[in-house]
Amino acid sequence: MAGLWVIVVTFVVAMVLAIVPLSDAVPVELGYLRPQWVVLVLIYWVIALPQRVGIGVAWVVGLIVDVLLGSLLGQHAIAFIIVAYIASSLYQRLRMFSLWQQSMIVFAIIGLNQLIDFWIESIVGFGDWNVWYLLASVVSALLWPSVFLLLRYLRRQFNVT
Amino acid sequence: MLGYCILSIVLIAVDHMSGYLDDIRAGLTLLVTPILVAADIPAREVRQLEEIVNSRGEMQEYINILEQERLLLKTKTAKMAALTSENDRLRDLLGSAAKLQDNVLVAELIGVDPDPGKHEVTIDKGSRDGVFVGQPLLDAQGLMGQVVSISFFNSRVLLISDQSHFVPVQVSRTNLRLIAQGTGASSELELMHVQNTADIRVGDLLVSSGLGDRFPVGYPVGVVNKVEHDPGRPFAVVTALPSALLNRSRHVLLVFTEEELARAPEVIRNRKGD
Numbered sequence: 001m002a003g004l005w006v007i008v009v010t011f012v013v014a015m016v017l018a019i020v021p022l023s024d025a026v027p028v029e030l031g032y033l034r035p036q037w038v039v040l041v042l043i044y045w046v047i048a049l050p051q052r053v054g055i056g057v058a059w060v061v062g063l064i065v066d067v068l069l070g071s072l073l074g075q076h077a078i079a080f081i082i083v084a085y086i087a088s089s090l091y092q093r094l095r096m097f098s099l100w101q102q103s104m105i106v107f108a109i110i111g112l113n114q115l116i117d118f119w120i121e122s123i124v125g126f127g128d129w130n131v132w133y134l135l136a137s138v139v140s141a142l143l144w145p146s147v148f149l150l151l152r153y154l155r156r157q158f159n160v161t
Numbered sequence: 162m163l164g165y166c167i168l169s170i171v172l173i174a175v176d177h178m179s180g181y182l183d184d185i186r187a188g189l190t191l192l193v194t195p196i197l198v199a200a201d202i203p204a205r206e207v208r209q210l211e212e213i214v215n216s217r218g219e220m221q222e223y224i225n226i227l228e229q230e231r232l233l234l235k236t237k238t239a240k241m242a243a244l245t246s247e248n249d250r251l252r253d254l255l256g257s258a259a260k261l262q263d264n265v266l267v268a269e270l271i272g273v274d275p276d277p278g279k280h281e282v283t284i285d286k287g288s289r290d291g292v293f294v295g296q297p298l299l300d301a302q303g304l305m306g307q308v309v310s311i312s313f314f315n316s317r318v319l320l321i322s323d324q325s326h327f328v329p330v331q332v333s334r335t336n337l338r339l340i341a342q343g344t345g346a347s348s349e350l351e352l353m354h355v356q357n358t359a360d361i362r363v364g365d366l367l368v369s370s371g372l373g374d375r376f377p378v379g380y381p382v383g384v385v386n387k388v389e390h391d392p393g394r395p396f397a398v399v400t401a402l403p404s405a406l407l408n409r410s411r412h413v414l415l416v417f418t419e420e421e422l423a424r425a426p427e428v429i430r431n432r433k434g435d
Binding site for chain 2: 012015016018019020021022023024028029030031032034055056059062063064067068069070072073074075077078081085120124130
């Protein structure tokens with residue numbers, strides 16, 4: 001159970017980044033560019049420590065995100081467990097990939113996450129889809145290499161196993 | 162995996178169709194309050210920095226302006242008191258129950274929904290302060306929205322500009338009753354089902370009509386800024402600019418009407434005095 005706090009802290013920081021308000025000075029549309037920080041961190045830990053961070057953790061994290069965003073309880077939870085499931089079934093292959101190849105997979109996974117999110121919202125009748133929601137997956141994929149390197153550094157530094 | 166999936170789907174369904182999970186959500190929100198507070202730190206710091214950077218001269222000037230404004234408002238309030246009592250007396254004569262005697266609680270915005278398509282904000286007052294679901298929220302200029310979920314320390318507010326929000330309004334010039342729908346843009350409300358022959362003009366003030374028992378009567382909602390008669394459509398296209406500064410106000414007011422005050426906890430009733 002070494003370094004549990006590192007995992008917790010990275011998730012908390014990602015959640016803060018996910019809800020921190022934009023300045024009033026910038027147009028609200030910039031919000032579409034906000035990367036899915038929590039999903040990025042989740043994918044990293046699932047690939048790095050699949051025996052510790054799996055579907056259960058993803059579900060709990062998703063539920064917390066639901067509370068933070070005021071969305072339906074379970075909405076992000078179900079999206080996150082599907083993300084964790086895909087990442088954990090691909091982790092051996094993903095570890096072999098170069099960073100940019102990983103980015104492509106991350107793009108697909110986060111795009112799927114966005115679609116599930118919208119799908120649930122439209123079933124219950126709040127959905128207002130526009131294609132800009134997919135921008136988040138592009139930005140997230142572009143950020144993946146730096147997130148990966150940072151989290152790997154933290155994992156090695158604090159010897160999280 | 163399957164278990165978690167089913168559990169999530171059940172949660173979504175229950176949360177969507179009933180209020181059973183509201184308490185659980187309130188409890189969980191209490192747990193994550195530190196995250197909500199942490200996310201507000203950057204905005205808070207920037208404001209404090211601005212205060213430090215402002216020069217003494219600017220501050221002095223600002224204080225002068227405020228002082229003048231205060232004097233002006235004070236005289237107005239004095240006149241208002243007389244008018245209010247007169248109005249109450251007249252209403253008593255008419256046997257009407259509606260009185261514009263509301264009490265307010267000042268709250269501060271601590272978060273904004275990161276999704277640009279959703280107009281929801283988080284404020285720093287919750288069930289501890291007597292806030293309740295459905296409570297109207299104002300800023301100094303007009304109606305902002307209503308509380309949709311509460312927890313102990315904070316609550317979430319749906320703004321009138323959200324696409325799922327509708328406010329019953331009336332045109333203050335003609336008393337024409339209408340419904341204003343949010344459009345998803347914070348600078349526009351749309352008036353539904355306005356007849357082509359209706360007496361409505363650009364510049365008309367819309368105030369809350371009090372129908373629907375949710376918002377108190379007579380608070381400004383918006384000003385009509387476009388009236389378009391399209392012969393191809395059954396209704397006129399009328400839009401209004403919200404009076405409240407929906408995306409800029411940081412200090413907001415929660416309204417307690419008289420009956421609600423009677424139900425609210427002791428804390429609020431005591432605070433009413435000051």
